Each structure stands twice: as C-alpha cells, then as structure tokens.
Amino acid sequence: MRSTEDLIKRFNSGDRTALSRIITLVENREDGYSDILDCIFPKTGKAYRIGVTGPPGAGKSTLVSSLVQTQRSKQMKVGVIAVDPTSPFTGGALLGDRIRMQDIGCDPGVFVRSMATRGSVGGLAEAAGDVADVMDAFGYDVVITETVGVGQCELDIAQTCYTTVVVIVPESGDSVQAMKAGLMEIADIIVINKSDREGADKIAMETLAMMELRGRRPGAGDGPGEDGAGETCDEVWHLPVVKTIASRGTGIPELYEAIEKHREFLVRSGLLERHRKSNVEATIRGIVESELHKKVWSSGSLEKLEGLVKEVLEGRKTPRQASGEILSTIGGV
Amino acid sequence: MRSTEDLIKRFNSGDRTALSRIITLVENREDGYSDILDCIFPKTGKAYRIGVTGPPGAGKSTLVSSLVQTQRSKQMKVGVIAVDPTSPFTGGALLGDRIRMQDIGCDPGVFVRSMATRGSVGGLAEAAGDVADVMDAFGYDVVITETVGVGQCELDIAQTCYTTVVVIVPESGDSVQAMKAGLMEIADIIVINKSDREGADKIAMETLAMMELRGRRPGAGDGPGEDGAGETCDEVWHLPVVKTIASRGTGIPELYEAIEKHREFLVRSGLLERHRKSNVEATIRGIVESELHKKVWSSGSLEKLEGLVKEVLEGRKTPRQASGEILSTIGGV
Numbered sequence: 307m308r309s310t311e312d313l314i315k316r317f318n319s320g321d322r323t324a325l326s327r328i329i330t331l332v333e334n335r336e337d338g339y340s341d342i343l344d345c346i347f348p349k350t351g352k353a354y355r356i357g358v359t360g361p362p363g364a365g366k367s368t369l370v371s372s373l374v375q376t377q378r379s380k381q382m383k384v385g386v387i388a389v390d391p392t393s394p395f396t397g398g399a400l401l402g403d404r405i406r407m408q409d410i411g412c413d414p415g416v417f418v419r420s421m422a423t424r425g426s427v428g429g430l431a432e433a434a435g436d437v438a439d440v441m442d443a444f445g446y447d448v449v450i451t452e453t454v455g456v457g458q459c460e461l462d463i464a465q466t467c468y469t470t471v472v473v474i475v476p477e478s479g480d481s482v483q484a485m486k487a488g489l490m491e492i493a494d495i496i497v498i499n500k501s502d503r504e505g506a507d508k509i510a511m512e513t514l515a516m517m518e519l520r521g522r523r524p525g526a527g528d529g530p531g532e533d534g535a536g537e538t539c540d541e542v543w544h545l546p547v548v549k550t551i552a553s554r555g556t557g558i559p560e561l562y563e564a565i566e567k568h569r570e571f572l573v574r575s576g577l578l579e580r581h582r583k584s585n586v587e588a589t590i591r592g593i594v595e596s597e598l599h600k601k602v603w604s605s606g607s608l609e610k611l612e613g614l615v616k617e618v619l620e621g622r623k624t625p626r627q628a629s630g631e632i633l634s635t636i637g638g639v
Numbered sequence: 640m641r642s643t644e645d646l647i648k649r650f651n652s653g654d655r656t657a658l659s660r661i662i663t664l665v666e667n668r669e670d671g672y673s674d675i676l677d678c679i680f681p682k683t684g685k686a687y688r689i690g691v692t693g694p695p696g697a698g699k700s701t702l703v704s705s706l707v708q709t710q711r712s713k714q715m716k717v718g719v720i721a722v723d724p725t726s727p728f729t730g731g732a733l734l735g736d737r738i739r740m741q742d743i744g745c746d747p748g749v750f751v752r753s754m755a756t757r758g759s760v761g762g763l764a765e766a767a768g769d770v771a772d773v774m775d776a777f778g779y780d781v782v783i784t785e786t787v788g789v790g791q792c793e794l795d796i797a798q799t800c801y802t803t804v805v806v807i808v809p810e811s812g813d814s815v816q817a818m819k820a821g822l823m824e825i826a827d828i829i830v831i832n833k834s835d836r837e838g839a840d841k842i843a844m845e846t847l848a849m850m851e852l853r854g855r856r857p858g859a860g861d862g863p864g865e866d867g868a869g870e871t872c873d874e875v876w877h878l879p880v881v882k883t884i885a886s887r888g889t890g891i892p893e894l895y896e897a898i899e900k901h902r903e904f905l906v907r908s909g910l911l912e913r914h915r916k917s918n919v920e921a922t923i924r925g926i927v928e929s930e931l932h933k934k935v936w937s938s939g940s941l942e943k944l945e946g947l948v949k950e951v952l953e954g955r956k957t958p959r960q961a962s963g964e965i966l967s968t969i970g971g972v
Contacts (some may be wrong), residue, residue: 340959341959342956343958343959343960344960345957347957347958348954348957351952368909400661416932452716547950561824582952583948583952585949585956586946586951586952587948589946589951589958590947590948590951590958590961590962590965591944592960592964593958593962594935594965594966595686595932597962597966598932598966599928599931599937600930602927602928602931604798611923611924614923615916615919615920616924618680618919618923619684619916620917621681623675623918624677624678624680624681625677625680625923625926626674626677626924627677628923628924629923629927629930632923632927633927633930633931
C-alpha cells in the first residue's frame with residue numbers, strides 16, 4: 307500500500323500520476339485530503355490564477371484551448387480546471403471540440419482536469435479552489451478555471467482568481483443576461499468571441515457603455531476591495547474588450563496581452579498581494595467552519611435532531627429551543 | 640418606545656403595519672429578529688407555500704397577479720414575496736404591469752412584499768423563507784414566492800415551497816436554458832406563458848418529452864425525497880404543462896386547479912408532512928450554524944485571523960495550524 311507520504315513525495319518530484327491522484331482525493335473530499343492540502347500549501351502561491359466564465363455556448367473551452375497554446379509558446383506550464391458542465395473538457399460537446407482539447411491534453415506542460423458539478427454548489431467552488439492550489443503547488447505557472455456563468459458558484463470561484471475573463475458572443479441579449487447574472491461586475495477583461503458574427507461591434511460598444519454607466523471603481527472585480535481600507539490605489543484598470551474568433555485563433559495574442567497587462571497592474575497596485583491575502587484568509591475560514599460543522603453534526607446530535615423536529619412540529623418546542631439543545635451537546639459553544 | 644411585545648401583540652391581532660414592520664426586521668436581520676421569529680413560530684404551518692420561478696421576461700409577475708385574483712375569488716388570503724429583481728413587484732418593469740400589481744395590492748386580503756437581492760445570495764434564500772414564515776403566522780392561507788430562475792438561490796427557495804411552478808415562454812431555447820439551470824428538476828407544474836406566441840405547442844410537447852426522458856421519480860421535486868427511507872409513495876405525480884396568457888387571464892383557472900391537485904397529491908402521499916418536517920429541520924440547522932458562526936467569529940478571533948494570515952503567507956504556519964488556533968479560542972470545540 308502506498309502511503310500518503312509516498313504520494314506526496316512522488317507529487318513533489320513531479321509525478322503526474324501522483325498529481326492526478328491527489329486532485330481526485332481533494333475533489334472527492336476523501337479521508338486525509340485536508341492533511342495533504344495542508345502539507346503542500348507552503349509550495350502554493352506561485353501560479354497565476356485566471357478565471358474564464360460566460361454563458362453556455364460562448365465558446366469558452368475553445369478560447370481556453372487557444373489561450374493555453376499561446377501560453378505554452380511562452381514556455382508557461384498551464385493547469386486547466388473545467389467546472390463547466392457544457393464544456394468539451396467535461397465531455398459535453400462536439401467531437402471536433404474534444405479533439406482540439408486533446409491537442410493540448412497530450413502536451414506534458416499542460417494538465418487538464420474536469421470537475422463534475424454534482425453535489426452542493428458551495429462545496430464545488432471550495433473544491434475547485436483547492437484543486438487550483440494542488441496545481442499551483444505542483445509547479446504550474448498558470449491555473450485557468452473555466453466555469454459556466456449562471457450562478458453563485460462562478461462568482462465564488464472568480465473571487466479566488468486574479469484575472470477574470472468574461473466571454474460573451476454577439477447574440478443580442480447575451481451581455482444583458484451576463485450583467486444580470488452579476489458577471490460584468492467580476493470581469494477584468496471582456497471577450498466578445500465569435501466576433502465574425504453580426505453584431506460584434508455593436509455589443510462591444512454597448513458593453514463598454516454599460517461599464518461606463520456603472521462607474522467601475524478602481525480595482526473593482528479585483529477581489530474583496532471593500533476591506534482593504536488601509537491600501538489605496540490611484541491607478542484605474544480600464545476594462546478592455548477583446549474581440550476573438552477562438553476557433554481560428556484570432557484575437558488570442560491580444561487576449562494573452564490583456565491578461566499580462568492586468569497581471570502587471572495587479573502587481574503594481576498591490577492588489578495581487580491583497581488577493582493572495584484574502585485567498586489565504588478564505589482558506590483558514592473554510593477550515594474553521596468545516597471543523598465546526600463536523601463537530602456539531604457528528605456524535606449524537608443528528609439523532610437528537612430528529613426528535614427535536616418532532617417536538618417543534620407538535621408545538622412543544624420552538625426552533626430556537628431545539629437549536630439550543632443541539633448547541634449544548636458540544637459543550638463550550 | 641414600542642416594545643417587541645407590543646409589536647407582536649399588534650401582529651397577533653391582525654395589524655398589517657405590525658406585519659410590515661416585522662417583515663422589515665426579519666429581512667434586514669435587525670436586532671431581535673430571531674427572537675420574534677421564534678415567538679411567532681407556533682402560529683406557522685398553516686399557509687400553503689407556492690414558488691413561481693422562471694427566466695426573466697417570462698411574465699411571472701403578471702401570472703402571479705392573475706393567480707392571486709383567482710385565489711381571492713375562492714376567499715383565500717394571499718401573501719406574495721417577490722425576490723425577482725426583474726419583477727414589477729420590485730419596481731423593475733413597465734408601468735402597465737405595476738398598475739396591474741396595484742389591483743391586488745389594494746385588496747386587504749393580499750399582502751405583497753418585495754425583497755432586494757442585495758448581499759449574500761445564500762442569506763437571501765434564508766431570509767425569504769423567514770418572511771414566508773411571518774406571512775404564514777399572520778394568517779395568510781397561501782404564500783407565493785416569485786424568484787427569477789438563474790441560480791442556486793431559486794433552488795434553495797423552491798426547496799421550502801410545497802408546489803413549484805416553473806414559467807417559460809415559447810421562445811426557442813428557453814426550456815433548454817431552464818433545464819440547464821436545474822429548474823426543470825424542481826418543477827411540479829410547468830407553465831408555458833404567452834402561449835399565443837408561435838411555438839407554444841411545440842415547446843409544450845418538447846418539455847413533456849424531456850421530462851419523460853429524464854424519467855421523473857414519484858414525488859420528484861416535492862422536497863428532499865432521498866431521506867424519506869421509511870415512507871413510500873406509490874402514487875406518481877404526472878407533471879402537468881399548463882398553457883397560459885397571463886395578461887388576459889387565459890389558463891389561470893387551469894393553473895389554479897393544477898396547484899390544488901398537486902396540493903391534494905402531497906397531502907394524500909404524505910409528502911406535505913415530509914416537506915414540513917424538512918423545513919423545520921432546516922430552520923433548526925440554520926439557527927445552530929449561525930450561532931456557531933457568531934460565536935467563532937466574534938471576540939478576538941477576527942483580529943487574531945489577520946495575524947495568522949500573515950504568518951501563513953510568510954510560510955511560518957499552514958492554514959490548518961492557523962485554523963486550529965482560532966478554534967482553540969472558543970474552548971470546547
């Protein structure tokens with residue numbers, strides 16, 4: 307039997323099988339996963355984290371695939387996490403797309419991992435962040451997380467990324483929908499993909515106008531800005547709108563440049579540092595909350611809960627009294 | 640100064656101003672809100688809870704407005720909670736719609752309350768459930784919660800409703816989008832609104848076919864069915880598809896009937912009882928978790944966190960060690 311120590315040793319020596327095994331452990335929250343995360347944590351903090359999100363059908367995976375090829379040409383090692391259920395990475399799309407993915411999948415400088423959206427959505431965002439940590443610790447220079455932009459999960463994942471790219475297509479209404487879903491607020495770069503279609507220029511202008519109207523604050527979308535009271539940033543990030551045709555590689559060098567410019571902006575302004583701090587804080591908070599959760603819902607409290615629900619339904623206790631009894635079982639709290 | 644006791648006394652005597660005040664207290668999580676909820680809890684459990692959700696522009700509010708008028712004609716008292724940012728209830732739509740809302744707004748047997756989608760989405764679902772409890776305790780026979788179907792929040796809210804109505808329009812792709820967003824899985828009744836538009840019959844058939852393909856389990860969408868191991872239900876709910884033109888009242892009596900039939904089905908099959916149990920359980924769990932959260936992040940632990948984040952960033956501690964120090968501050972856990 308291979309021990310955890312052996313697994314980590316192989317991981318540290320660059321064994322991709324060990325990487326894959328650890329990601330599985332972490333994704334499925336198997337026994338000991340948090341010890342492993344804790345153990346490899348000191349090696350994290352080097353990878354640049356990019357989030358790519360947008361509505362289904364915007365061509366996110368093709369875009370990511372092209373972007374990865376550009377990054378590879380600059381000798382960057384890239385990890386990709388696909389949390390998008392409509393993504394060809396996760397097997398949901400056309401054969402042509404899947405073959406294109408394989409182009410990058412065979413390159414040893416690239417590691418692609420898809421994550422199922424099963425189970426709790428909140429948990430998924432956390433797990434995706436942990437998987438990004440694993441890829442980071444393994445030595446990837448860049449970790450790209452692709453999500454389909456329909457809910458809270460995407461916003462949570464975007465929070466852990468340094469640069470968030472929101473991809474839309476020229477179809478009417480797409481940008482409005484993206485706005486409503488809160489995507490525009492988290493965008494650092496907007497991509498109008500499939501920009502050979504009618505309406506691309508119009509949507510690019512509309513998007514810029516919308517952003518102007520909303521009066522983006524400096525560094526908005528660059529992390530939990532509100533709490534950084536002590537840090538000021540005079541420089542403003544002017545949200546770029548990049549037009550691409552990902553399937554032909556058109557506009558991809560421009561997207562690559564926009565990401566690099568945003569990275570430099572974050573470094574210069576101190577926002578990258580703030581980002582890393584808030585990621586670490588979220589990690590600590592997450593462990594605290596999950597430990598508390600485990601503690602309170604283990605032992606006899608779950609059986610106790612059943613009886614308490616009955617008493618509340620019969621009007622013999624209020625929910626607060628019932629909660630008090632559960633809290634009292636764990637002593638100190 | 641009016642005390643909480645006075646407020647509750649007025650609430651219990653049917654004072655709508657007190658109802659409104661308590662809803663505000665609960666929505667904003669003002670001091671003492673949970674005591675009030677606990678105090679009025681024994682009066683809850685009588686209102687039938689209906690969720691109405693669907694993509695923006697599906698005409699949900701007009702539908703709710705018409706449905707309420709039908710329910711009023713049957714002498715039902717109705718509370719409406721609008722959590723939809725695109726809803727005319729919340730002030731986002733055309734004047735015509737808003738006037739229509741006012742028709743029901745002036746009726747003393749109806750109470751309409753809109754809730755902002757500000758702040759945490761998870762918290763919003765919880766707050767909406769609490770507001771439904773308040774309306775229930777006040778004596779409304781029915782509480783309808785209208786949400787725009789784009790994310791986890793809607794799924795969470797639907798979980799607390801007995802009958803969930805998913806509204807789509809004949810526009811192509813709408814049902815596919817609704818499916819992707821997980822809406823179809825929570826639907827007990829599907830409404831094709833604006834069914835005078837082209838494609839209504841086609842989408843109705845497609846929707847039925849999709850549902851057949853997915854092989855809905857008995858009682859699916861009727862609550863957290865997986866845990867009811869001890870209860871069996873031989874009866875199957877055949878998901879009805881109702882075609883409406885809400886702006887003209889067409890199909891609304893049929894929708895009313897479908898809801899009543901679903902209610903009878905839930906009562907007969909014991910699923911309504913199971914639903915109520917799981918709502919109470921969720922309430923107790925919610926209080927426990929929020930008390931724990933308050934406990935662990937109060938006192939000195941937040942200041943402590945800042946120092947710990949620094950130590951982790953400098954590689955002097957792992958996140959788990961940092962978490963351990965925070966957990967140790969609250970003793971017993």
